[in-house]
Amino acid sequence: MTVIFSKKCEYGLQAVLYLAAQSEREVIPAEEISNKLSIPKEFVSKILQSLTESGIVISRKGKSGGFALAKDPKRIQLIDIVAAIDGLSMFSSCVLGFPHCNPENPCPLHDKWGELRSKAYAMLTDENIDHFRNKTLRKISSL
Amino acid sequence: MTVIFSKKCEYGLQAVLYLAAQSEREVIPAEEISNKLSIPKEFVSKILQSLTESGIVISRKGKSGGFALAKDPKRIQLIDIVAAIDGLSMFSSCVLGFPHCNPENPCPLHDKWGELRSKAYAMLTDENIDHFRNKTLRKISSL
């Protein structure tokens, strides 16, 4: 079991944070990301490919090719990656699985969950990924 | 995609809340729960069977049989159902999927997630399921 994101999304977040932490370098090959983050190479490669379609990363093919952020890391938020991979339905669904989370017809956890949900959303939107650079570097070097 | 619990767990939570909301009645057949909550009958039946093994509900076989809470709803918390079905690993895993969530080696979201995680835990432990009775009745009658 993952915590709240799918495995694909966890990997996507890790990989993008990894790219953001390498800001001076050109493109990074999928293999390096795979090795450093222990994500199957073909899998992380696929995920990054899909993120190029979302305009979050760019790729360069051929020898010494790889992936890089598509824009200034100050202009990318974690929510962008989540939206591109898992979508945002978790922020409008009922935590107990009842159909249509709706304040007019709240489930027993609606109020408490509503607060947590907005804080979770804030966690993914308050900071851009450039802000996480040092923390990411520290985490990566511990792996 | 579910929000944070598996489908099985969502159904389990709904079903147990349903049972708790019927406190005056004897046992409730799986078919009624299935109809009221729109959960496949065989599936909710299986889930409740597994919850009998966890000591949360009891069952009576045969005609006019069904399921009921195994103990005073004041002594059951939502976390009990989550623990029995999804387990508690989500409360000790890294939200970004890094191995071993650990304050010594925090990922970029560790601190913020840590707060949310304890509030989510509190949401599941602060109240017993008897406390949710009226809210559950209201929600069910809206379905």
Added chain:
DNA sequence: GATAAATCAGACTAAATTATCCGATATATG
């Protein structure tokens, strides 16, 4: 131009989750 190293595209496989089916057994009721 040859070679090596990379993404890309799509089919494929594996595993986990979700859901169904069936036959056995239990039990209330007449």
Added chain:
DNA sequence: CATATATCGGATAATTTAGTCTGATTTATC
């Protein structure tokens, strides 16, 4: 005792998610 209505247990099916494989194409470098 017969019948109807439940759970129980185990197998199976369907769907979704996770991961792999292969061959094509692109590009840097010698």
